[in-house]
Amino acid sequence: MPVLDFGDALNLALREEMRRDSRVYCIGEDIVLGVPFGVTKGLAEEFGPDRVRNAPISEAAIVGAAMGSAMTGLVPVVDMHFADFVTCAMDEVANQIAKSRYMFGGQIACPLTLRMPYGIGRSAGGHHSNSVEAWFVNIPGLKVCIPSTPADARGLLKSAIRDPDPVLVFEHRALYRVTGEVAEAETLVPLGAADVKRDGSDVTVIATARMVGESLRAAGQLAEEGISVEVVDPRSLVPLDRDTLAASVRRTHRVVIAEEGPMRGSVGGWLAWAITEDSFDELDAPIARVAGPNIPIPFSPPLEAFATPGAEQVAGAVRQVLE
């Protein structure tokens, strides 16, 4: 199987979908050159500037225009540049895109994809580092997915583009150059299908995006201590595959939830509730959580490292639920 990095897998997905459906187009800042992450690199050469549209630095207009075009027959893929900047288009996302179909009684659909490059790393500082997926999980009307591998990135982005509803795809910046096997054949990953990334019997670690890799590293270390960790990646948060999470809990009876965003008001808190509701009788210990501290992401490397949860914290939480 070919090996691609996460960014190239996303590029492949865009290319495949744009070839398949002439209504699909990309819009965003600096996407012709694919600056800064290279995901859209080379697309303009194949599809031309009409379908790979460099836009001015006008987040509200970029996202709003994508919506207007989606309501009237196109299938836009918006590159948010940095997910942090979605605040400048928050009305468009939260009030318009999420609500229009509902408020209009189902008359007008809004099939668009928002690609959200996000996450901590490389001292990008407080305006370029945040994990903001929890904001959108809290907005009814949006679907949210969050891949952790190149294959999942390709498959989820393709599903997002084909989905008749608005979908946000969270792409962790630190994963763009991570490599993995990607099938030669066109492969879709459905929204709402979790994936068990490592089988285990003692503890279930539910992790998203960068924290999947960190959890797998932790699982490797813990295996040497005789602890068997199962790592489950929900892959999509809305819709959420609660059945796969519950099945894992029935095998292990102990749960750690690992995410990068701040602890408070988070995705992990909501997942913990879902597991409690579905599987309370199966749990042998309180659910433990690994998440970022409740601070903006700081700049200086040691400060940033402090704010970055990793394998060590996951391993600590696993030991804690086994006590």
Add this chain to the structure above:
Amino acid sequence: MAPAPGPDQLLQMHAAMVRVRRFEERARELYQAGRIPGFIHLSVGQEGVAVGVCSALRRDDYVLSTHRGHGHLIAKGGSLRGLMAELYGRATGCCKGKGGSMHIADASVGYLGANGVLTAGCVLAPGVGLSIQMRKTDQVVVALFGDGAANRGPFHEGVNLAALWRAPVVFVCENNFWASTTSHEQSTAGGSVAARAAGYGIPGVTVDGNDVLATYAAVEEAVARARQGRGPTLIEARTARLLGHFEGDPQSYRPKAETEAARRGDPVARFSAHLRKARLLDDTQARRVAQAVEAEVQDAVDFAEASPWPEPHAALEDLFVHYPWRD
């Protein structure tokens, strides 16, 4: 320039203005009688803009509307029944009772939604225009917004993007000189919305919005330009609100003389007088129009009154096209 509207179209425009006026007046009475929940923002006094704009459009052209949008929907040809039932919150409303006055939509006539957020349509418009360009049709989209909305950032982003793309968009600022309780003077630097067009290199036109024919002519020209691929126009149609910002607004902030002047400029009376002078309308015809409109509006009220409330559980429907999962 397109030919001036002929007698038939003039009479249709007159009937449309009367229809909007009567609908709004009935909505007001029904709101006061407690039949309509929530808040409504009436467009009494602004019929010249609604009808002037929509008369220059085809059925397959698009309109992005505002919180004060009943008149736009009616003038675009939307169903009175669907609109009134929506104001009532009934299952038969155009949005099944999920939207209400501020979030009405009727896709069948290209009305892509009223909006509770000011200026929202100004950023949707370039995208609708892009869709028209990429689908290679000769449709146009009109984004309506108020003078207050022209002071939000997305207005500038939307006009800039539409101008860059030469998108088939007509921006129509319905300037009624009041942003809720704040006057145009207190909120709009430079005093002119149309003048802002110059910064984006597109035509900016100021028109008397209470003159339905002048408004029609300005929009017709902008629409022709847009259909020819020559890009957007920004029109500022100056009008007046004859009622409050929302129904029930005591308007204590508004000088009496200004309200009285607005009443004297009533666009419906003005257009009727124009047609009478041109001998296109007489008492008998005017009565016939009034009666026909009365019957249409009454039919809409009867329809709404007889319509069922939505089933409470229907609140869970229409969020997604496809969502088979539980949360």
